[in-house]
Amino acid sequence: MMAFWKIFFKHHNIFSSNLNNQLVNQDAADKILLVKYLEGRGTIVNVYLSFNSYVNLHDLEKLCDSVGWVRRPLKKVKIAIDNSFVTASLFYEQNKKKFLIGFARATSDTSFNATIWDVVIHPDFQGQGLGKMLMAQIIKQLRYEDINTITLFADPQVVNFYKHLGFITDPDGVKGMFWYPL
């Protein structure tokens, strides 16, 4: 634990490759993994990453509310999570209380492709590299599962965020397309 802490203190940065190597492991799906970093004000913050698919649906709804998403029936949200290949949650811990501050999930054929959906970071925790870290961990987990093509559909305002993570738009003219009921 001490070594882990030192890495953070040294880098002042949660997005170090050393750290990434420590975080993902074969049992990641069942473990809650600890991330510690220094906030801008110098406060030590505990943030946990979990790949466990058990998510409190009311906490998730509150998180999605915080970024202004349209509410969805919790029953359908539960089915979607249960049928996602990877579910990642970020928790903030304060006074032994846990707060869900980030979430993302990926559907997959578990062999070739995965598609990431519902990426959300609470506005109070945005701009600190947590979204980057969440995405990097999901990519790492999918790569560990031997998935080679990771896709997503990005709103215009987050296209650059994903570009910084190595995602590319329309490779060789391939276009993302949508069908909605009329």
Add this chain to the structure above:
Amino acid sequence: MMAFWKIFFKHHNIFSSNLNNQLVNQDAADKILLVKYLEGRGTIVNVYLSFNSYVNLHDLEKLCDSVGWVRRPLKKVKIAIDNSFVTASLFYEQNKKKFLIGFARATSDTSFNATIWDVVIHPDFQGQGLGKMLMAQIIKQLRYEDINTITLFADPQVVNFYKHLGFITDPDGVKGMFWYPL
């Protein structure tokens, strides 16, 4: 059966809404559904649509070879099919022999979203509306399962094909993005 046949004879077109209504049903996943239509030369052709996920992997490889796709390990193809939500195959029947002439599959969270992959029609059967029919049936099946957002990634030369089916590119600036290992 007679009525079914008459519909075809009347429309000379496999993409009629009457027909579509007949094809999909609650047990579609386990049934092989018959499509009859008139070829250009006036020959009667039997084409079967199946949502059964049992697919002969060697037949599928031959089909993918016919359109020049890079070969993929059959073991990984099997895993991908097993973990797809919808698998659709088109068979052509001649002299009591079955030939796989079309294929497509969709991954899904089984609640909100589905993504269609690996759409292929044998070159000898392209340009006759079979791809359109295959896609229409997959959409119908996904709609039956209450999936509202159907997505795919289209190569440049088939973007218009999907547009005719009601797919749109980059709605509200949403971009399809890809991540590949370096």
